[in-house]
Amino acid sequence: MKPTVTAFANSPDQGRGLARDMQVRWALEEVCQPYDVRLVSFKEMKQPAHLALQPFGQIPTYEDGDLVLFESGAIVLHIAQTHDGLLPKDANARARAIAWMFDAHSTIEPPIVDLDIAEMLEDDKPWGKERLPLVEDRIRGRLKPLSVRLGDADWLDGDFSAGDLLMIGVLRRLAGSGILEEFPNLAAYVARGEARPAFQRAFEAQLTVFKAASGGR
């Protein structure tokens, strides 16, 4: 039986793979687990049937038999813990890979989401433009030590893991800001993730949904 993932019927990211179903799709592709997708509209996301699965009215959700999960990080961890290929076998290395998963969402992502909020929701405020450099500097404050830690390694800690998957998913949100390019080893790290066949299959799958919703434009 295949798990079912929910995704935007019409993603606001214009098919750039920045919605959070992308990381779940990517994880499922890495472990070669086929899945079904159920598309939900913005209206459906806020209705009781979806809120029963996802109390915040967001995507993605993950349904597999009796199990219902939300939070993309938790879904990716569940996939990684129930399939081979996304976490090391060694117990200590496994714990460290999971630490990078939390790090991606707890330490690296918040200032990056703040930049999205500043640009999308506060752009028309009196402080809109003046405040941006502060927010961008907070991102740099997190990327600099991350860049130092990565150094010239391919991945954060040994082989590619679910920690890299979430971290690259978070860093991809910086596309277009120019900030990622200030850290060439992080830009190369993201490119390395995007070059993985599993990433590309996941990206194509979400892009196909967006193209269909937007009438093939």
Place this chain on the structure above:
Amino acid sequence: MKPTVTAFANSPDQGRGLARDMQVRWALEEVCQPYDVRLVSFKEMKQPAHLALQPFGQIPTYEDGDLVLFESGAIVLHIAQTHDGLLPKDANARARAIAWMFDAHSTIEPPIVDLDIAEMLEDDKPWGKERLPLVEDRIRGRLKPLSVRLGDADWLDGDFSAGDLLMIGVLRRLAGSGILEEFPNLAAYVARGEARPAFQRAFEAQLTVFKAASGGR
């Protein structure tokens, strides 16, 4: 052999248990695991010896034999996975408890940290006061569905779990803002967590450190 946790030599939270070692201490107390604490100064946190353990120069870290971990969420999950008492035995319930751990740090905490940043780092900016209601409303936007989901239950999903531990740790950062009190079931939920003997032992332990550092004031 006891694990070692790092904590602030002189916590900026004035002993209120808002630094992130608190959740690690609480988890260790819940599972009755004795631990050592190594205090680090702000200066030491940014030096190579600590950066080798924690690339962002923060606390806490967790050292147990050959294992070095950072990210409080990941440390709490590691403790929960290697001791009984913080995660359900049933596989599906366990995955759901872990989802609440990610939810605490990925969905609930970011707007709460934004309020801290707005109050501490942007208070003297021209937009300082005017922007606060926006940030507070984003917190309400997350607390309202959380409050609906909790309803009149004691904990988020069955028995107390590591998911509740992290969620209560995050919600405690709202103390003094008045926002938590707008959601009486969430305020009662936090009080329920704080009443746990393990919480109280952890709280006393960090308070003792702060009192000693501040000369018993």
